[in-house]
Every structure is written in structure tokens, then in C-alpha cells.
Amino acid sequence: MRILMTGAAGGVGTLLRPRLAREGRVLRLLDVVPLEAGPGEEAVTADITDPEAMEAAMDGVDAVLHLGGHSVEQPWADILQININGTYVVLEAARRTGVRHVVLASSNHAVGFFPRGEDEAPDYLFPRPDTFYGVSKVTKEALGSLYHDRYGMHVTCLRIGSCFERPRDVRMLSTWLSPDDCARLVEASLAAGGFHVVWGVSANTRRWWSLEEGRAIGYEPKDDAEMYADKLIAEYGEPDPRESPHSLVGGAFCGPRYDVENLTTGG
Structure with missing residues (x-):
């Protein structure tokens, strides 16, 4: 099996490379940044906006893990392209x-x-993007839905929370997706038929996002951010779920820092 991973040089791609390695599997790593391929890997330097390069990168591929793109807010023109x-x-x-x-x-x-709210944020939650970056993720889900319905492609969209080696602040005690759980979620998604929108979150004690659809496609998270709670709370204090950045799904991305007037004009 050959999997094309776009954005392979990014944070999530770097965490996933060793965790997705399998006997009989080839990871084809694609990024605009040159990468060195290890055992069971192939490296392709290409831009995801280049149709000819992307079509060539698909040669012999069985599945695609699309991580490529800006991972934070950018001016509209950059997000669009x-x-x-x-x-x-x-x-x-x-x-x-x-x-x-x-x-x-x-x-x-x-x-x-x-x-x-008092209940978990449900699966397939209607879009309420917090930034141009968030709009791009809504559009990504919509394109995935279109290519499933019109062309029969199997597409799973992962609404990823905070994927790092460990949670970096008290908010991430709720939103953390451990690298190991991220790999478990990707494996389940690669095998899932149909179209799905799944929360990318670990089995955190303080989690307030649903795991129902993830479990429906075979994702069973094993990690819990609570193991880091004592240290983080000692540093930052106990989070108040009624206050920002804990009161909205998007956290600080919902604040004025991301108003269009405050964005830089560069790429």
C-alpha cells in the first residue's frame, strides 16, 4: 500500500511519519520543502497548487492524507490559493x-x-468558522463531500484539536490529540468507506467534543491529557470554561487578534 502524505514537513506530518510506518506500506512524503526519505518512504518536492505535479505524485497511490496548507491564519489571498x-x-x-x-x-x-455548553459538541456540527483559515477548513470539508457524492470517493475529514507531543496549556487539557491517537485516527479514516466528519481529539477527561463518529469508523483513543494536568494547572491556574479561550471551540482564534485589520499582508 502506498499513501501520499501532503504537508509531510509540517508538525503533524512529522509526528505521523514514524507512527504510520508499516511492513508492506510506502509513505510518499510531499512538501514544498525538500525532505529526506527514510526506510519505507519516498520523497517528492512539489506544490499542492500545481495540477501536473500533484497528478504525477498520485502515480501508484492507494490513499491520500492531505495535511498540506497554511496551519494558522493568513491573509485571504494566501488562504484562497x-x-x-x-x-x-x-x-x-x-x-x-x-x-x-x-x-x-x-x-x-x-x-x-x-x-x-453542558453537552459535548456534536459530530457534523454546522460550520461557524473563526478565521479565514477556518473558512478554508469548511471549504475543505465541502469539497470532500462533493467528491464523495459526485465521484464516489471515500473521504474522512478530521476536525483536529491540538496535536502536539503533549498539551502546552490548560485549554489543551480538553482539546489535545496525542500523536499516537492521531495515528490511530488516521488509520481508521484510511479504512473508512463513505463520507465522515470526525473530531480529532484524544479521550481526555476534560474533553467536550464528541467521539461518537470517530468510534463509529473504528477510532478508539487511548490517551488522556489529564496526566499533564497538575503541572499545567500549577503554572496557569484552573481553567474557567465560561471565559475565553475555553468558552468557544476556536479559543483564541475567536479574539480580536485575528480581525482582518490585524493580519499582515505578506505570505
């Missing part, structure tokens, strides 16, 4: 070459302005 058009180019290249399974890295920022 890289995140939105780039996703279209990836999906169209997959369609044209007959690739049937695609996993799309969406984000909690697709629904960032959804408020915290």
Missing part, C-alpha cells in the same frame, strides 16, 4: 488518477465560534 485551491487540486488529481480514499485535515476552527 494554498488551502482552498490546493485542496481542490489534490482532490481533482486523486479523482483523475483513480485514488479512492482521501483523508482531509480539517480543524476545530471550522466551527470555532460554537459556544461551549
Whole structure:
């Protein structure tokens, strides 16, 4: 089996490379940054917005894990070209070459302005993006839905929370997706038929996002951010779920720092 991973030089891609390695599997790593391939890997330097390069990168591929694109807020023109058009180019290249399974890295920022309540934030939550970046994730999910319904592609969209080796602040006690659980989620998604939107979160004690759809496709998280709680609370204090950045799904992305007037004009 050969899996094309776009954005392989990024944070999540770097964490996943060793965790997705399997006997009989080849990871084809693609990024605009040159990468050195290790055992069981192939490296491709290409831009996800280049149709010819992406179609060539799909040769012999069985599934795509699309992580490529800006991972934080950027000016609209950059988001439009890289995140939105780039996703279209990836999906169209997959369609044209007959690739049937695609996993799309969406984000909690697709629904960032959804408020915290007493119940878990449900699966398939209606879009409420908090930034242009969040809009690009909504569009990514919409494109995935289109390519499933129109072309029969199997697509799973992962609304990823905070994927790091360990939670970095008290908010992440709720939103953390451990690297090992991220790999478990990707494995389940690569095998899932149909179209799915799944929360990318670990089995955190303080989690307030649903795991129902993830478990429906075979994802069973094993990690809990609570093991880091004592140290983080000693440093930052106990979080108040009624106050920012804990009161909205998107956290600080919902604040004025990300107003369009405050964005830089560069790439």
C-alpha cells in the first residue's frame, strides 16, 4: 500500500511519519520543502497548487492524507490559493488518477465560534468558522463531500484539536490529540468507506467534543491529557470554561487578534 502524505514537513506530518510506518506500506512524503526519505518512504518536492505535479505524485497511490496548507491564519489571498485551491487540486488529481480514499485535515476552527455548553459538541456540527483559515477548513470539508457524492470517493475529514507531543496549556487539557491517537485516527479514516466528519481529539477527561463518529469508523483513543494536568494547572491556574479561550471551540482564534485589520499582508 502506498499513501501520499501532503504537508509531510509540517508538525503533524512529522509526528505521523514514524507512527504510520508499516511492513508492506510506502509513505510518499510531499512538501514544498525538500525532505529526506527514510526506510519505507519516498520523497517528492512539489506544490499542492500545481495540477501536473500533484497528478504525477498520485502515480501508484492507494490513499491520500492531505495535511498540506497554511496551519494558522493568513491573509485571504494566501488562504484562497494554498488551502482552498490546493485542496481542490489534490482532490481533482486523486479523482483523475483513480485514488479512492482521501483523508482531509480539517480543524476545530471550522466551527470555532460554537459556544461551549453542558453537552459535548456534536459530530457534523454546522460550520461557524473563526478565521479565514477556518473558512478554508469548511471549504475543505465541502469539497470532500462533493467528491464523495459526485465521484464516489471515500473521504474522512478530521476536525483536529491540538496535536502536539503533549498539551502546552490548560485549554489543551480538553482539546489535545496525542500523536499516537492521531495515528490511530488516521488509520481508521484510511479504512473508512463513505463520507465522515470526525473530531480529532484524544479521550481526555476534560474533553467536550464528541467521539461518537470517530468510534463509529473504528477510532478508539487511548490517551488522556489529564496526566499533564497538575503541572499545567500549577503554572496557569484552573481553567474557567465560561471565559475565553475555553468558552468557544476556536479559543483564541475567536479574539480580536485575528480581525482582518490585524493580519499582515505578506505570505
